[in-house]
Amino acid sequence: MGFADFRAAFTPDTPMDWSIEPNEGSLMQKEDTTFVVKFRPQGPGDVYGYLVIETEDFKKTYQVIGST
Numbered sequence: 001m002g003f004a005d006f007r008a009a010f011t012p013d014t015p016m017d018w019s020i021e022p023n024e025g026s027l028m029q030k031e032d033t034t035f036v037v038k039f040r041p042q043g044p045g046d047v048y049g050y051l052v053i054e055t056e057d058f059k060k061t062y063q064v065i066g067s068t
Contacts (some may be wrong), residue, residue, distance in 0.1 A: 002029040004055040010064075014049030017041050018064060027055065039066035 003026045010018050019038045027033050041047060047066040052059065 003027060004057060005027075006053055006055045008035060008053045010053065011050040011052060014051075015042070017045050017047050017066060018049050018051075022053060030062045037064060039064075041066060041068045 001010075005025070006027050007024050008020045009023060010020065017040055019040070021036045023037075025033075035053070038053065039047070045068065047057045049064050049066075051064055053062075
């Protein structure tokens with residue numbers, strides 16, 4: 001069965017309001033991987049950021065939006 005090591009992180013310009021778990025591990029072929037994204041706002045309003053999940057073969061970027 002195939003796998004790919006991954007890293008998951010927010011871009012440096014993303015506010016510290018965001019966290020991701022797990023932030024590294026292996027993506028197994030034909031198996032789901034669950035990522036838990038947490039938003040803990042430091043103040044009122046909308047907070048935007050970008051989550052990057054990267055392996056040796058691909059890089060996916062997702063915009064995240066939190067609001068209070």
